[in-house]
Amino acid sequence: MDRAAIHDPYTAAGVDTAAGDRAVELMKASVAATQGSQVLGGIGGFAGLWDASALKAYRRPVLASSTDGVGTKVAIAQAIDKHDTIGHDLVGMVVDDIVVVGATPLFLTDYIACGSVVPERIAEIVAGIADGCRRTGTALIGGETAEHPDLLAPDEYDLAGAAVGAVEADALLGAARVRDGDAVLAIASSGLHANGFSLVRRIVRDAGLRYTDRIDEFAAPLGEVLLEPTRLYTAPLLRLLASPSGPDVHALSHVTGGGIAANLARVLPAGSWVEVERGSWTPPDVFAVLADRGGLTLTDVEGAWNLGVGMLAVLDPAAIAPTQALLQEAGMDSWVVGQVSTGQRPVAAFEQHAKGAAGGAVRLTGTWGDPHR
Template sequence: MTDSAPLDYACAGVDTAAGDRAVDLMKAAVARTHDATVVGATGGFAGMVDASAFLGMSKPLLATSTDGVGTKIALARALDIHDTIGQDLVGMVVDDITVVGARPVLMTDYIACGKVIPERIADIVRGIAQACEVVKCPLVGGETAEHPGVMAEDDYDIAGAATGVVDAENVLGAHRVRPGDVLLGMASSGLHSNGYSLVRAVLQRVGMSLESDVPDFGRTLGEELLEPTRLYAVPCLEAIEAVGVSESGLHALSHVTGGGLAANVSRVLPAGMIGEVNRHTWLVPPVFDWVRRGGAVTWDALEDSLNLGVGMVAVVSPVAVDDVARICAAHGIHTWVLGSVYAESGYEGLSSARVVRGAKGVTAGAVAMRGQYRVG
């Protein structure tokens, strides 16, 4: 006999009251990201910002990016810590639009879950909002979708999108790069939010508990693996403002995400030029060597998957290096010279280097990885 009792949304597994409770728990954190440009309040069908400032630009261009945080979420669930991956999301999205020189003007988020647990959803969004405050980007909208029967109750995934603006005359990129430019590395905070399928495979192979203390890390394995992505938007935009984008200024930025250092730097170099990266110029943080040793991962495979301690690279005129480094230092970001840019036709180091050319379908330059890594 079939059950003939009347059904409603709650019987089908969707708790709208829990969703409303989550909004109540998060709305104060979201409101703190709002500045004078935000029009309307939390809860509307669409978020709006005042674009009047664009009128002062000669040719305003909108830049947009969307991303998630990948399988790092599995570790957040395992540790029941949900307030850090929001920063990962903001880093993955906002720093990508910063690469073209765009100032972020708004961000939205999307959370899909098997069951709305208000406190957990609020933790996630609070993390997003706190990071949006840091990068000065209003969080103007979002959606939490409950998917019973499609996702397990404890499952969730997050994604976000950001929009920024840059005047056409100030766009950064390969068109500004010249031979003699310096590759200035900016230290990462750790693994960031890429390569976690590899990291989790290593974790399974070594059989370590996330609660294990690791002397090389100075904390537990779980704390190290969940360290949030460093945010580069503010120092990078300050550097652009300080040194400009002319021949003697900052020419390009490369956000080192999926694909590793060489592949991402090559994307912002013009065809016919090669960037030389000297591996010995920095100490690779211990967590990357833990992945290498635990999974018997080759350095080449590691180099193609993880940032190895370099989260952002500025391609900058030699005369502006010190100013960019000073601005980064003021924000607690260590920088160092990775190498330089050369015309590939006259570059003599091809035979002794590992050469990587443009990824993601980009017709671009190349990067020559030279020397041996040192582990810190």
């Protein structure tokens, strides 16, 4: 043991405060790149500061908050020692929940717990978070890195974050705006995003696969395919909401844990229902390959994975064309998957009242498109 550590009981217990200070120095530039004039004091204080006088421009500002993590996807990043994109996943999970209600994200704070602070690795993770914040117009105003020796292995870490946004009260999106006959527009995901990775990891383990393996259907090693970062929807959706067709967007649903049906049900009014037509799209190969290796069908995993749909928009049918055009400009494919109904519905196999929301009912119907077409 280093002689200095003997005289520093905290270091002897496994906590390296000097490494933490070095990590902060390495991340400063990437964090600063997300901050505008509304951020006061930079990083290093006990609290992040954001000048709220900007909210004076609102007639009746409503604050929106969200908190989340990236789940066990971090285990794959750790397995292949690739940490530069996991921060995008955090921003996607947190900030894209803010835009769902029509809010503009203001700032985010992050929390990283690790077994041992490796300054370069922590800085790499935070650089990914900062890049995601920059892409979504969100200031990264602070965070915390906590070293937990004996609780986490030296190369293990977990991360979470929380964000705040603002929206005019009369511009809030949600079930109250949804109408009978509204169209449901699916917006493509970039892959698995950051949900259902406990199932992914179980399939990989039980199939005897390694994250370094090459699989015929994939252009990159398995681990890199699984780490494809979460698509960030905030910027194009905010442009959409500010466009002439924006008022005709009535609700948005972020397809995260629980899959398509459960998350769409959350933003529908009680008594309404939607049948999502499976045949309207073909899930990307990553879903079909994993399901096959696990001895499962795509229908079996509908409650775990997004199956190629990362966001859903409920909107007036007249707004479909301009909405799709704007999304296409942002490089996002979209397609109609269903329609909202308020009349009598079939009674079987609907997902409803998901995650405590007294919402509508949703089921997926039909068969999936041909994966080989």
